[in-house]
Amino acid sequence: MTLSTIKSPEEIRRLKNFKRGIDFTILIVGEEGIGKSSFINCLCQKTVIPPNMDQVNPVNASLNSDLRIEKIHVDIVEENSTPISLNLILAPGFGENIDNSLATAKIVKYLELQFDLVLKEEYKIERNQNFKDGRPHAALYFIRATSKGLRELDIEVMKELSKRCNLIPVIGKADSLTSEELVLNRRLIFSDIKRNDIKIYDFGNNDTGFEQIDELNIFENCLPFAVSGSYETKQIKGSIVHVREYPWGTFKVEDVKHNDFTLLRNVLFGSHLQELKESTSVMIYEKYRKAKLRNSVPKFANGELKIAQSPQGYEDPTIYSTEMETGKSGNELENQLKDLMNKKKLLETYTNEVKLLEEKLHIASLEG
Numbered sequence: 001m002t003l004s005t006i007k008s009p010e011e012i013r014r015l016k017n018f019k020r021g022i023d024f025t026i027l028i029v030g031e032e033g034i035g036k037s038s039f040i041n042c043l044c045q046k047t048v049i050p051p052n053m054d055q056v057n058p059v060n061a062s063l064n065s066d067l068r069i070e071k072i073h074v075d076i077v078e079e080n081s082t083p084i085s086l087n088l089i090l091a092p093g094f095g096e097n098i099d100n101s102l103a104t105a106k107i108v109k110y111l112e113l114q115f116d117l118v119l120k121e122e123y124k125i126e127r128n129q130n131f132k133d134g135r136p137h138a139a140l141y142f143i144r145a146t147s148k149g150l151r152e153l154d155i156e157v158m159k160e161l162s163k164r165c166n167l168i169p170v171i172g173k174a175d176s177l178t179s180e181e182l183v184l185n186r187r188l189i190f191s192d193i194k195r196n197d198i199k200i201y202d203f204g205n206n207d208t209g210f211e212q213i214d215e216l217n218i219f220e221n222c223l224p225f226a227v228s229g230s231y232e233t234k235q236i237k238g239s240i241v242h243v244r245e246y247p248w249g250t251f252k253v254e255d256v257k258h259n260d261f262t263l264l265r266n267v268l269f270g271s272h273l274q275e276l277k278e279s280t281s282v283m284i285y286e287k288y289r290k291a292k293l294r295n296s297v298p299k300f301a302n303g304e305l306k307i308a309q310s311p312q313g314y315e316d317p318t319i320y321s322t323e324m325e326t327g328k329s330g331n332e333l334e335n336q337l338k339d340l341m342n343k344k345k346l347l348e349t350y351t352n353e354v355k356l357l358e359e360k361l362h363i364a365s366l367e368g
């Protein structure tokens with residue numbers, strides 16, 4: 001091997017990353033017909049969900065009722081960039097009932113289950129090499145622009161999502177709004193978000209390189225992102241773009257002057273990808289883990305071993321049920337603690353014996 005054939009560390013790192021790809025998971029929630037599938041199609045730059053099809057095959061459908069959780073895997077491979085192994089989590093059936101509180105609860109249950117599975121994995125001595133981390137790194141919530149701000153359902157689900165995900169609010173079908181209507185809707189939705197104390201993802205709290213070009217206030221003016229999607233493509237100036245044709249002209253999905261689609265895509269797949277992943281494991285999951293352990297770590301009350309059943313701050317214990325609490329892991333933890341207490345008692349006995357011997361020695365030395 002000659003010196004010229006040895007790759008630089010940076011090159012090796014890049015090649016390794018390229019081979020492995022970056023895992024990224026997005027949860028997409030929104031009422032029926034708001035443009036989710038069309039948006040996903042543009043986001044992935046390929047037909048992921050065929051047009052006029054409600055959804056693709058329910059792979060790994062985990063909840064069987066009006067609201068289902070479906071997962072789609074897509075490899076995003078683009079020239080000169082690390083491939084993204086993208087997992088999309090969809091919730092078809094959301095918002096279609098009169099009482100949608102159950103739908104929100106089901107999404108919450110699914111998200112908490114993903115946290116619990118990670119927590120359970122962390123507890124293991126022998127980790128599962130093929131464990132798939134299902135925690136979404138971003139949750140896109142599609143809002144219908146009604147010129148009245150958020151609806152009760154939007155508030156309810158956004159509140160719950162924001163506790164468990166990096167929530168990014170999105171206004172769907174942006175092309176159907178005039179610029180004045182968009183400004184009004186953005187203002188109303190944003191003030192409802194603030195008034196209801198919904199914690200959306202904080203774009204200002206990161207080092208993404210955006211500061212250098214003073215584009216941070218882009219996010220302030222663009223929240224919620226107003227996006228459009230389409231299945232129709234057209235060749236314009238040598239490149240294929242997604243379009244929506246109107247009598248007044250052609251609306252181009254990828255055109256930054258027409259809507260925020262490209263900005264949002266860049267945020268998800270570029271500028272904020274790592275930050276969204278870090279924030280998920282360092283902030284969101286950590287908060288959940290602490291709350292969960294604080295309540296499930298065995299406590300001794302009157303000499304009795306007790307294990308609390310539901311995590312504080314993550315309400316609704318009725319929908320909360322995991323193996324961690326009910327099954328093997330709880331018992332394992334209990335046994336470990338009993339073992340620890342026995343050892344502690346033994347240590348106390350030895351310490352007392354040593355103390356006694358020391359005292360005897362001291363007395364003997366005085367007498368002698």
Ligand SMILES: Nc1nc2c(ncn2[C@@H]2O[C@H](COP(=O)(O)OP(=O)(O)OP(=O)(O)O)[C@@H](O)[C@H]2O)c(=O)[nH]1
Binds near residue numbers: 034038039175228
């Ligand atoms: N004007 C406009 N129409 C859109 C846009 N995106 C989708 N549509 C249309 O809205 C209808 C529903 O679009 P979908 O993308 O299937 O919406 P969806 O949210 O996936 O719908 P469900 O899967 O049924 O919940 C279709 O007729 C689309 O052509 C958009 O950005 N602007």
Ligand SMILES: [Mg+2]
Binds near residue numbers: 037
């Ligand atoms: Mg759809």
